[in-house]
Amino acid sequence: MNDIKTASRSRHAETVSARISPVGGLDVLSRNEVARLRDATQSGLHALLRRCALAVLTSGSLSDDARGLLERYPDFDVQVLQQDRGIRLELTNAPAQAFVDGQIIRGINELLFAVVRDIVYVSTQIEAGQFDMHDSSGITHAVFDILRNARVLRAHQDPNLVVCWGGHSISREEYDYTKLVGYQLGLRGLDICTGCGPGAMKGPMKGATIAHAKQRRRQNRYIGITEPGIIAAESPNPIVNNLVIMPDIEKRLEAFVRVGHGIIVFPGGVGTAEEILYLLGILLHPDNAAIPFPLLFTGPRIAAPYFEQIDRFLRLALGDAVAERYQILIDDPTAVARAMVKGVDKVRNYRLDTKDAFFFNWALHVPYEFQVPFRPTHEAIAEQQISRDLPRHALAANLRRVFSGIVAGNVKEEGMRAIEQRGPFEIDGDPAIMRALDALLQDFVRQQRMKLPGTAYVPCYRVRNAA
Structure with a gap:
């Protein structure tokens, strides 16, 4: 009261x-x-x-x-x-x-x-030192403990949690499509986890609520995972019934891949690209080659060019083999849901065979460089090595940090202040990757994926070697 x-x-x-x-x-x-x-x-x-x-x-x-x-x-x-x-x-x-x-x-x-x-x-x-934050295992246990304290982890339940990523600034048609996918997932008894905000973070939950009601399914989970630097820019949507605030973006991203049994990516902007690179960087690590993890890219017909751009950039930067870790399905919510159910079944069988928990993906190897909090300063962005001479998972990690910097410059208070004081972030590296990156970001701007529609966007970055 x-x-x-x-x-x-x-x-x-x-x-x-x-x-x-x-x-x-x-x-x-x-x-x-x-x-x-x-x-x-x-x-x-x-x-x-x-x-x-x-x-x-x-x-x-x-x-x-x-x-x-x-x-x-x-x-x-x-x-x-x-x-x-x-x-x-x-x-x-x-x-x-x-x-x-x-x-x-x-x-x-x-x-x-x-x-x-x-x-x-x-x-x-x-912060009191309960966990060794200078050790990869210690960080993972910290992520586990925060989620357990939030009562997000459920034992004695088959894998059924689908993480949905995508932009908060999407078109109405794209938003309606996320609801259709959520509806199909809900009809099949799947719960939803997102970044908790509007747009593609809200739509799947909204669709799933109707499907869950039709199936007379109760105790549904609509989990929103956020972090202090971004929650004010992406306020929790009204459907979230389990909110978790992780200490930083890296622990937020690790929480997604540890609790989720599969991930669906809807159209978005730089934040979505950051999430894609984070996950692919992990999946491309040799230690994770045998671990099943369904990853689907989907959107309505009008979003096909968006995923073509993403696919083209990923293949150029990380090699054509990267496409083996994801599937692109356009304008077919039912096919998306069926593919996810099939993928989650593989996850279930793998974890039974390896005796891994259903509620937390302990077997997935998350390298320490993916866990260390990245503070997107001008110096840190400029220092990122963007070269195809690097191992694919290491290059993905560096690209992820670049996109994280752009997210910070777009919507996070500290990043916006740094841009106002010192001008745009400078991004440099392999010329071919820089040209592809610049083209991708320009497309995001043209499609109004950097800010909410109707607001003018002033780039917080400058890509060098892109000519």
Whole structure:
């Protein structure tokens, strides 16, 4: 339940102030944990809590500007209150859209306390040195522990979790297609995991809810995995019923490939390209050659050129053999769902044979260079070696970091600030790859895949050797 204190319309947006009690999940915190969440200094957690809580309270927002959200609600604040019967959240000047007739929407309530849960857990366990973050195995165990604490991992359940990647800035036809695919997946008893935002992250969940209802299927999972640097630019969509905030983009990406039994990629932009390169870099590693992992690229007929561009770039940079690790299916949601079911069956049989867990892909080798947090500074982007002399998985890792830098320059507060201060990131490397990269990025811009439609895009990058 919640106590409404005030409701007002500021010069920015209509707001509400209230005290919120948790609904399920997190109930108690230690005094030290509460103190850290209330600490507004640089070493405290209050700024992170405020940013993530505001993103949840604006669930369904179409903005992709993290700073714009804070500017719209400059007086918003959230405080954790320690009380005799547990914790409460005090919201000041919170977005009114999160409330209905004086009551906070239940799903938003749940996600708010998921934010508190994950921020506290990461700060007390990961940052306190519970895991060796300089060791690949230690990082994987940290990812596992965060997901377990969030109650995402389910034992005694056959593999059925499909990760869906794709852009938040997609056309209506592309969005409708993601719903059709989600519907077909849901009819076949598959759950959905996405990056939790709008567009291709929302559509599959929306389609699956209808199919799950038709099949009278309950206890469905609509998992959204995000991280602090991007949650404000991609607020959780209203369908997410399991929100997990990983500490950084690398652990977010590892979480996807560890919990998912297959991945479907819809049309997107640089963020989607980053995810593709991350996964292919892992699958191309020799240690993972025998591990089945269904990877499907799909979209409506109008998206065929997009995947042709992606396929052309991947083959040029990583060799034609890279196409053996993915399948492209255009304008056929039923075929996509059937192919995914077939692929998940192979995953199930492989894990039975190797005695690996259904709920966490322990056997997959994720190299340390894929796990180390990459801070996209101008120097770090310029240092990336882009050469076909590198092993394919290493080149994919470096390309992934380049795309990560562009994502940061487009939508993340730190990256946007760096571009404003120092100008575009400089990207350099093998001339053939640079030409292909420049052509791919120009196509993304023309197709409005860099920003939401209707907003002007100013490139945050400059590709050298592309002439």
